[in-house]
Amino acid sequence: MGDQSDSDRREKALQLAYQRAADSYEAITEFRGKLLGLLPLATGISAFLLLERQGKNFKSGGSLWPLGAIGLLGFVVTVGLFAYELRGMQRCHRLERQACTLEERLGLSAEQGPFRGQPKRALCDMLGPPAASLIIYLATAFAWLYVAGVGFWPSMRSSYAWWPLPAYAVVLLVAWIWVRWWLHTSARDKAPTGWSNLEVILADYVDARRCRNLGPIQASVALDAGQVKRHHRLLRRERNDALPLLQRMIEGGYAVRALELAERGDHVVMTARGPGLSEICGRKLSGQISFIFTLKPREP
Numbered sequence: 001m002g003d004q005s006d007s008d009r010r011e012k013a014l015q016l017a018y019q020r021a022a023d024s025y026e027a028i029t030e031f032r033g034k035l036l037g038l039l040p041l042a043t044g045i046s047a048f049l050l051l052e053r054q055g056k057n058f059k060s061g062g063s064l065w066p067l068g069a070i071g072l073l074g075f076v077v078t079v080g081l082f083a084y085e086l087r088g089m090q091r092c093h094r095l096e097r098q099a100c101t102l103e104e105r106l107g108l109s110a111e112q113g114p115f116r117g118q119p120k121r122a123l124c125d126m127l128g129p130p131a132a133s134l135i136i137y138l139a140t141a142f143a144w145l146y147v148a149g150v151g152f153w154p155s156m157r158s159s160y161a162w163w164p165l166p167a168y169a170v171v172l173l174v175a176w177i178w179v180r181w182w183l184h185t186s187a188r189d190k191a192p193t194g195w196s197n198l199e200v201i202l203a204d205y206v207d208a209r210r211c212r213n214l215g216p217i218q219a220s221v222a223l224d225a226g227q228v229k230r231h232h233r234l235l236r237r238e239r240n241d242a243l244p245l246l247q248r249m250i251e252g253g254y255a256v257r258a259l260e261l262a263e264r265g266d267h268v269v270m271t272a273r274g275p276g277l278s279e280i281c282g283r284k285l286s287g288q289i290s291f292i293f294t295l296k297p298r299e300p
Contacts, residue, residue, distance in 0.1 A: 011106075018102040022115075025095040032088050032129060036136050039081065043074070043140045047147050068151025074144035082137040089130055089179075090186055124180055134175055142168045198263040201270065201293045208250050246291060268293040 050067055096115055103113035110117040121127045126134075142164045249256060249272060256274040263269075273288040 014102055014106055018099060018106060021095050021099045021102060025092060025099065028088050028092055028095075029129070032085065032092075032133070035081070035085070036129075036132060039078075039140055040136055043078075043143050046074070047143050050147060051150065064151045064154050066151065068148045071144050071146070071148025071151055075141055075148060078137060078141045078144060082133075082141070085133050085137060086179075086182075089133065089183060092129070093183055093186070125184075126176065126180055130179060130183065131176075134172065134179055138168060138172055138175060142171075196263060197266070197293075198261055198268050201268045202261060205270070245289065266294055 050070060096118075099115040100113070103116045108116065121130075123131060146164050255276045256272045258273040260271040260273075261268060262271075269290050269292055271288055271290045275287065277287055277289050
């Protein structure tokens with residue numbers, strides 16, 4: 001009865017976490033979409049009106065310095081909004097991964113889960129909001145730089161009006177490569193902040209024992225089984241035998257008397273000892289079996 005109650009509480013907690021992750025994702029995506037739609041429209045109208053009005057003022061003997069100051073201000077504001085957008089990209093990538101993990105733990109397949117089932121982004125994993133944000137924000141920034149350039153160097157309006165185009169192409173290429181690398185790097189967090197791999201495995205194992213289900217472990221790690229010699233040197237792995245044996249252990253099918261966990265590089269070795277561990281799929285054991293856990297890499 002206690003195990004069932006723990007399982008129900010865990011299920012409700014997972015559902016609540018999933019709902020909050022989905023709501024946060026939708027809210028951030030909606031705000032980013034509105035901003036991306038309004039920004040180029042406001043920039044285009046403002047730049048056109050400023051250039052036309054200040055051009056008439058310059059022909060009548062006025063100065064274009066105010067136009068340069070306004071252009072710089074618009075550029076700085078655009079850079080600030082782009083910094084906010086980068087954080088939005090990062091959070092959305094993180095929420096996608098969290099929602100995928102929660103869908104897996106809730107037992108949703110790729111056909112049922114909207115996050116697990118979404119297709120992989122094309123264009124080096126940039127198709128969609130990342131590419132749109134980069135293109136629009138850079139175009140807006142260069143538009144304001146052009147306005148500032150006309151204000152400080154009036155001759156640029158006629159003689160060097162073409163310079164933003166090649167400069168924009170070069171900066172876009174460099175920024176594309178950097179943003180893709182940055183998103184990829186920021187996504188590769190193997191464990192929660194402050195948690196070692198061993199602590200993650202231990203927490204997942206305890207959760208699996210409570211709900212008598214391998215879901216918590218399978219969601220975060222790859223698993224092998226094998227014989228482990230002295231100093232936990234990995235000798236032989238039998239992947240196909242590992243999951244059924246671990247499932248039976250979690251369900252209480254073996255009388256396990258001791259568990260030992262040791263972190264070795266990227267692996268965590270969990271050794272179980274007990275009189276019931278005498279053989280696995282016809283292979284004789286010496287009263288113990290070792291499970292070799294490796295945290296799954298998180299790709300963006």
